[in-house]
Amino acid sequence: MTESSTASENNLRYLEDISNDIINELEPLLFDGKIYLLNIDDPDIDKHIEEIKQAERIGFDTESRPAFIKGQTYPISLIQIATTDKVYLFRVKKSNIHTGLIDILNSTTILKIGLGLTTDIKKLKELSRKIEPKNFSDLSIMAKSKGLKKSNARSLVARFLNKKLLKSSQITNWAKKTLTDKQIQYAAVDAWSMIPLYLELINDKTNYLDL
Numbered sequence: 618m619t620e621s622s623t624a625s626e627n628n629l630r631y632l633e634d635i636s637n638d639i640i641n642e643l644e645p646l647l648f649d650g651k652i653y654l655l656n657i658d659d660p661d662i663d664k665h666i667e668e669i670k671q672a673e674r675i676g677f678d679t680e681s682r683p684a685f686i687k688g689q690t691y692p693i694s695l696i697q698i699a700t701t702d703k704v705y706l707f708r709v710k711k712s713n714i715h716t717g718l719i720d721i722l723n724s725t726t727i728l729k730i731g732l733g734l735t736t737d738i739k740k741l742k743e744l745s746r747k748i749e750p751k752n753f754s755d756l757s758i759m760a761k762s763k764g765l766k767k768s769n770a771r772s773l774v775a776r777f778l779n780k781k782l783l784k785s786s787q788i789t790n791w792a793k794k795t796l797t798d799k800q801i802q803y804a805a806v807d808a809w810s811m812i813p814l815y816l817e818l819i820n821d822k823t824n825y826l827d828l
Contacts, residue, residue, distance in 0.1 A: 680804055778810070
């Protein structure tokens, strides 16, 4: 199928490629569930950690302060974890991470679903020597194995969820003392979207090299 029609006229799943023009026509993907913004001293953090530990699979992402000088990087400021109806945003600092969160990252029974995880996992290990990330599934690898030309989050959300992933808050300061509502929604969607995308990809038998 060629990209000759608008998004409203096509099932985007079977387009050979999806342009930014088509993606921009789509409605934005939003998360309307409960979002918890948590510091290590939050009185409810233990309760929320236990809620996450009951999940079979979780959406995962991280955010760091952006760097604009070549070779400069900043540590993770935010770890996002999503279940099907809740998102937990953990504000973290090096060597000051809740042990329960470390347990989740190291768990062999909880599947952590993310996208482009190489940098995330490297930075997780830099936060604490106790972090040994296990049982992570990278959707970009899954997408490429199916023959998809574009495996970034925005393209996958458009193709499989028929929505537009908003990226305007991506390059903002995630280390700020106070996050904006826009940053919080962006961070929540990035993690939560991993779950429906994962389910779509594992159930999709299409070989996109044949399109």
